[in-house]
Amino acid sequence: xxxxxxxxxxxxxxxxxxxxxxxxxxxxxxxxxxxxxxxxxxxxxxxxxxxxxxxxxxxxxxxxxxxxxxxxxxxxxxxxxxxxxxxxxxxxxxxxxxxxxxxxxxxxxxxxxxxxxxxxxxxxxxxxxxxxxxxxxxxxxxxxxxxxxxxxxxxxxxxxxxxxxxxxxxxxxxxxxxxxxxxxxxxxxxxxxxxxxxxxxxxxxxxxxxxxxxxxxxxxxxxxxxxxxxxxxxxxxxxxxxxxxxxxxxxxxxxxxxxxxxxxxxxxxxxxxxxxxxxxxxxxxxxxxxxxxxxxxxxxxxxxxxxxxxxxxxxxxxxxxxxxxxxxxxxxxxxxxxxxxxxxxxxxxxxxxxxxxxxxxxxxxxxxxxxxxxxxxxxxxxxxxxxxxxxxxxxxxxxxxxxxxxxxxxxxxxxxxxxxxxxxxxxxxxxxxxxxxxxxxxxxxxxxxxxxx
Numbered sequence: 139x140x141x142x143x144x145x146x147x148x149x150x151x152x153x154x155x156x157x158x159x160x161x162x163x164x165x166x167x168x169x170x171x172x173x174x175x176x177x178x179x180x181x182x183x184x185x186x187x188x189x190x191x192x193x194x195x196x197x198x199x200x201x202x203x204x205x206x207x208x209x210x211x212x213x214x215x216x217x218x219x220x221x222x223x224x225x226x227x228x229x230x231x232x233x234x235x236x237x238x239x240x241x242x243x244x245x246x247x248x249x250x251x252x253x254x255x256x257x258x259x260x261x262x263x264x265x266x267x268x269x270x271x272x273x274x275x276x277x278x279x280x281x282x283x284x285x286x287x288x289x290x291x292x293x294x295x296x297x298x299x300x301x302x303x304x305x306x307x308x309x310x311x312x313x314x315x316x317x318x319x320x321x322x323x324x325x326x327x328x329x330x331x332x333x334x335x336x337x338x339x340x341x342x343x344x345x346x347x348x349x350x351x352x353x354x355x356x357x358x359x360x361x362x363x364x365x366x367x368x369x370x371x372x373x374x375x376x377x378x379x380x381x382x383x384x385x386x387x388x389x390x391x392x393x394x395x396x397x398x399x400x401x402x403x404x405x406x407x408x409x410x411x412x413x414x415x416x417x418x419x420x421x422x423x424x425x426x427x428x429x430x431x432x433x434x435x436x437x438x439x440x441x442x443x444x445x446x447x448x449x450x451x452x453x454x455x456x457x458x459x460x461x462x463x464x465x466x467x468x469x470x471x472x473x474x475x476x477x478x479x480x481x482x483x484x485x486x487x488x489x490x491x492x493x494x495x496x497x498x499x500x501x502x503x504x505x506x507x508x509x510x511x512x513x514x515x516x517x518x519x520x521x522x523x524x525x526x527x528x529x530x531x532x533x534x535x536x537x538x539x540x541x542x543x544x545x546x547x548x549x550x551x552x553x554x555x556x557x558x559x560x561x562x563x564x565x566x567x568x569x570x571x572x573x574x575x576x577x578x579x580x581x582x583x584x585x586x587x588x589x590x591x
Contacts, residue, residue, distance in 0.1 A: 159461065161464065162221060162222075164464055164468060165215055165221045165222035166211075166213075166222070167258065168222050168255065168258055169204065169205075169213055169222045169225075170205050170208045170589060171253075171591055172223060172250065173204050173205045174205075174257060174589060174591070175250065175254055175257060175333060175354060177201050177353075177584055178333070178584060179241070179333055179350060180197045180198070181584075182346050182350045183240070185346060186345070188244075189240060197230065197237060197241060200233050200238070201585075202585060202586070202587070205589060209590065221247070221251070223254075227241060243343075244336065244341050244343050244345050245333060245334070246336045246337040248337050249367075251464075252367070252370055253331065253332050255374075256328050256329070256356075257354065259328050260328060260329055260591075261577075263324070263325045263377070264570060264573070264574050264577075266321065266381065266384075266471070266475050267318060267321055267570050270317065270384060270478055271563055271566055271567050271570070272482055273314060273481055274315055274563055275311075276485045277485055278308060278556055278563065280303075280488070281303070281304040281305075281306075282304070284307065284490060285302060285554055286304065286539060286542065287303040287304065287490065287492055288300060288302055288496060288499060288539055288542060289301050289302050289405065289495050290495075290503055297500065297502060297503050299506050300499070300504065300538050300541040300545075301542075302542050302551040303405075305550070306394070308556060308559065310390075313387045313390075314384065315559070315562055315563070315566070316383075318566060320380040321377075321381065321384070323380070324376050324377045326357070328377060329356055329357045330351070330356055330358055330359060331350055331354060331356040331360065332360050333347060333350045334347035334363070335360070335363035338367040338368075338456055339363060352580075353584050354580070355577040355580035355581060364454060368454055371446075371449030371459075372449055374463050374467040375442055375449070377467070378438070378445060379442050381470055382435075382442050384477075385434070385438040386435060388431055388435060388477050389432045389435035392432040392481070393432055395408070395484065396425050396432070399425065403494070403498075404491050404494040405490065405498070406488055406491070407489040407491060408423070408425055408487075409487045409489070410423065412483070413425055413426065427480055431477055431480055431481060434477055435477070437469075437473060438470055438474060440466075444466045445463045448460075448463050496538065499538045501530075501533035501534060501535055501536075502533060503538075504533060504536045504541060505533060507541055509523050509525070509526045510522070512525060
């Protein structure tokens with residue numbers, strides 16, 4: 139059995155190799171998702187009288203066998219089959235005969251691939267959001283543990299004002315929660331069924347698109363059938379852009395830890411097991427994981443830019459260019475989760491040096507505090523500013539902890555309000571668990587057993 143589009147001619151070998159690309163390899167990740175979508179589509183076809191009871195049972199059994207082989211990594215996609223959609227239909231036709239030839243009724247590979255990607259992406263975004271919440275909580279707990287430990291605050295990398303390790307760590311926890319608000323919106327856009335759109339223009343059959351959406355646990359359908367295909371690549375870019383925000387947060391975290399763990403600073407200590415060594419310098423402990431975390435943030439940004447560049451000039455409807463968006467998109471999903479796991483491991487094992495942190499406080503750190511003390515006594519701020527600036531050498535040492543304690547407004551070092559952070563983490567985790575559970579239960583009911591996407 140050949141390609142789904144097979145005609146009475148053979149494609150040039152070079153052109154075939156060029157057009158197939160790596161899809162047949164990438165699609166090994168989408169086999170289960172495509173089978174699940176195919177099962178929902180088949181049940182809908184039975185519901186409108188295009189498949190009989192015996193036929194749907196045969197298709198159900200055939201798709202379950204393929205899912206089982208996919209889990210065991212024994213299902214293969216031949217290069218000449220181009221993608222998982224062809225491989226699955228060929229296998230069903232081989233095992234079931236003419237029944238297998240009916241599964242494609244009312245759909246195109248266009249809505250098939252979009253459906254498989256959305257089901258797969260939905261599962262990966264749940265993983266990513268869960269890992270983000272894990273990291274946010276780890277950072278909040280680190281902040282709580284060290285909230286009273288003084289740390290020099292810096293602007294332009296120069297000494298600025300008294301701060302704390304707690305303020306530093308909590309800032310990243312809150313950044314991640316902001317990032318998650320964007321990922322959550324991307325999840326909502328993704329969680330719509332595209333099936334029934336076919337090759338962008340629907341088909342003259344009474345397809346029940348809403349039934350399929352419900353069987354797959356989608357929140358609903360993406361209504362306009364042309365919009366479904368026009369959103370391909372665009373939706374992937376939205377998702378990658380939201381993940382890119384996580385990457386930017388992790389890159390800043392990595393850069394801080396690289397800098398502040400240098401011997402010249404020594405604020406933080408990275409455990410040996412998270413560092414590599416040098417092939418020539420025996421003393422070296424290199425923060426390679428953090429350096430690659432910083433670099434992979436750029437790789438994630440590049441994936442988003444690549445997808446947008448591919449779809450930017452396309453006309454409405456399907457264009458083969460869309461195929462080139464799949465690899466950077468899948469790479470971005472996998473890379474984001476891996477980066478979050480590395481960051482979590484680092485935070486969990488991070489140590490601080492309270493003596494080095496304390497020794498970094500010099501009198502000029504308290505210049506702003508001194509100016510504001512004059513303001514409290516009645517001096518205008520501008521005059522107080524000039525007075526302190528003219529006598530910086532006369533500033534005396536102060537207790538950093540006392541200075542932190544004076545900062546009591548919301549979100550400052552002396553009032554981190556971590557209870558709000560924990561509350562949001564808990565609420566998001568509860569909502570995520572509920573969504574994941576509903577999807578899992580729906581897919582289990584469809585397939586007849588638990589499936590791992």
